Amino acid sequence: MKTFKYIWRNIRRNPIRSLLTILSVGFSLALMTVLYGFLASQETWKNGAAQANRIVVMNIQGFSGKLPISSVDDVRSTKSVAAAVPFAWFGGSYQDEQMPFAQFATDPEYVFNVWPEYSIPPEQLEAFKTNRQGCVLDRRIAERRGWKVGDRVPLKGAIYPFDLDLEISGIFDSPKNTDSLYFHWDYLNEGLKQQSYPNIDNAGTIFARISSSDSIPTVIKSIDDKFGSSDTPTRSQTEAAFAQMFVDMLGNVQVLIRNIGLAVVFSLSLVTANSMAMAMRERVTEIAVLKAIGFPRSRVLFMVLGEACAIAMLGGFLGVGMGCLFLQGMNSLMPQFFPFTVLEMLGPWISYGLIAAAVLGLISGIVPAIRAAQMSVIDGLRRLA
Amino acid sequence: MSNSNAGETVVVVRDVCKEFHREKLTIPVLSGINLQLSEGDYLALMGPSGSGKTTLLNLIAGLDRPTSGDVVVCGQNLGQSSEGELAKWRSRHVGFIFQMYNLIPVLTAYENVELPLTLTSLSRRQRDDHVKAALEVVGLQDRMDHYPRQLSGGQEQRVAIARAIVTDPTLLVADEPTGDLDARSATEILELMHRLNTEFRKTIVMVTHDPNAADRARRILHLEKGLLVSEVVESRTKKAVQ
Incomplete structure (x- = not known):
């Protein structure tokens, strides 16, 4: 005892x-x-964002400001930018779920160049690129919902007056759960045009991967300088600063x-x-x-x-x-x-x-x-x- | 006060005074007490409430220190010992038997008896041997897994006695050990204590109000208002002491 x-x-x-x-x-x-x-x-x-050589470009007024789709090419042409894509939040609901997972309208050609840490079978990526209504999503979403390639995912627009009728072209793996679905920015933009939506040709934000971390300050400065005198001046920042912005909120x-x-x-x-x-x-x-x-x-x-x-x-x-x-x-x-x-x-x-x-x-x-x-x-x- | 036994001296109380202080009041409890006990002595302390018998018992047991005078027990001058030294000394030399038994209710009889041994460096097996031997002495080896609530008052007191003797102390102090027991259980306990005294040569100091219990002792000391007023030895010869 x-x-x-x-x-x-x-x-x-x-x-x-x-x-x-x-x-x-x-x-x-x-x-x-x-x-x-x-x-x-x-x-x-x-902390995760700080490890990626990525920057986020948005309208100087923030998320609500417009960023013309033409800006994406301007960003791509900036020295040391390896890849850039539009990245627009769709925020649609799935069936009765108001916010089932994140959905982004982006460019299928380059999205996996901006996020090279994501992996997807080449044939699925190719199918995604060629199918205008195609989408790719995080494997965790697919597993949770029992979805597979070829399944249809109808999403009802909450922000935009346009509903998406997507088909799963591919399923990607990522080191951390992104809980995200990516689809063609063009598909959304065309749909909005048909609805005579005023705010078309809007990239939302632009995500760009920079070839080396040393170049990031220079790239940010040159992008903001480039758009400084345009109708849509930009505010560029690292992905880490972008994340910090949300934390600071x-x-x-x-x-x-x-x-x-x-x-x-x-x-x-x-x-x-x-x-x-x-x-x-x-x-x-x-x-x-x-x-x-x-x-x-x-x-x-x-x-x-x-x-x-x-x-x-x-x-x-x-x-x-x-x-x-x-x-x-x-x-x-x-x-x-x-x-x-x-x-x-x-x-x-x-x-x-x-x-x-x-x-x-x-x-x-x-x-x-x-x-x-x-x-x-x-x-x-x-x-x- | 003479030594009534021929064994080695175990307790020496010399000119002991004890006062308690309550706010600004000084309350004398014991005055000029002299006492000597030898190995194998069995002393009953009697007297009315407030006469100082429990205080004297506490001094002999090393639970308290005298205001003046010396209390030397088993060679240790208790008045000059620190709190820590006294605790260590008590664990080696004194076994306690209380009126209300004071077993730990969440421990079995075995574990209660083992408790003092956890302060020693004995191995588990050695502790086991000691505990079983102590429980055998008190005749409760078959109740070792019982909790106190599953035992009668007399059995609880026997477990308490086993706890008191498990470290084989020189001195046993008992504060009204039969005070909460019925007559039959009280007799059993007194017989057990008598056996511990005669068979195992334990020196026992017992406070009691019960003349029958006191009669079992070799010596009876009466206290009144902090003074030793009389002593009765085995022959029942009354000696005036003061």
Whole structure:
């Protein structure tokens, strides 16, 4: 019978109280895990983008501004640009799903030159290029929905007054889940012309791959200079900066989320400390007996602190586990919002969550532990008389 | 106070005074106590409530330190020992028997008895041998897997006695060990303690209000208002001490 066994027995002594404490720690840390997972996914996207030699060109007014399709050729002709494609968000719904996955109108000739890390069988790429209503999509979408080459994907326009009737020409593999479908920009533009849509010949944004990272600042400057005096001046930036722009849109939300996390840990430490204090109050004579038979202060301190930490850690494992399961589930069900796996998203955050649980245990247990260790044996024994 | 036994001296209490302080009040509890116990002595401390008998017991057991005077037990001057030294000393030399048994409810009888041994460097197997031997002495080897709630009061106290003797201490201190027991169980416990004293030569100091329990002791000391007022030895000869 050693200390850890005794600690475990004490945890099980009042199972309802221990369970409720563990659950309160668990659910709160699950919430923290999900919140931090969301933040971390932004970081993951940004960090991933930083590794690619790509830039994004858009109207200086942002997404709402127009970027003529002719600009794509101008970008392509810029020195050090290896490939460039229009990249217009379609945002259509599939059957009853409002936002089933990302859909982009692009140029099938060059799209896989801009994203060379994506792989697609050559015959499927060729079929995509030649089929005006063809599309290619991330393998994860195909697997999730049971789609295969040749299947039709009807998408109802939400932004544009034009519905797409696409046929899957190919399925591509990518290192990370893009949750994206690419189709012909021409198909969309022709459709919009037929609907007499005013904002036609719009590339949306332009994604370009630069031959070397050293050239990126020069390319960005020359592109923005080139369009500076046109009707549609541009704002070019690296893909990483583009990702950062989305992260920055959250602004103080990130600070808020972090502070909420700290507040949760603080309030939880009070809850757990109260639980531990109650447990210790009930065991005053028991602790006095342990000390009477020779248990040193340090061991009493360790036992109480160990119990508090064990409860918090059990809650921590439960909470981080639930949070991870939730994020993984969301990654499977709604990859457009949670495009990364748990490990990609959380990575060190998993250990941070567990460290937070351990700290919580220490904070909540330290006062009851010191009081137990310093308690007078005589006073403790007197309680039973 | 004379030594009633011829064995090695185990306890020496010399001119001991003990005062408690409550806010600005000083409360004298023991005054000028002198006492000597030898190996194999069996002492009953009696007296009315507040007479200081439990305080004297606590001093002898190393749970408290005297305000003045010396308490030397098993060669250790307890008044000059630190808290840590006293804890270590108690684990080696003293076994405790409480009125309310004070077993740990989440541990089995076996585990309760094993508890003091976890402070030693004994191997698991050695601990097992000691625990089983102690439970055999108290006649509960067949109840070792039972939790305290599954035992009667008398059985709980026997487990507590097994816990007290498992480290083979020189001194056993008992604070009203039969106070919470029915007559039959009390008799069993007293017989067990008598056996520990005679057969295993344990030195026992027992606080009790029960004259029947005190009669089992070799010596009976009466305290009143912190003073030793009389002593009765085995022959029931009353000696005036103060």
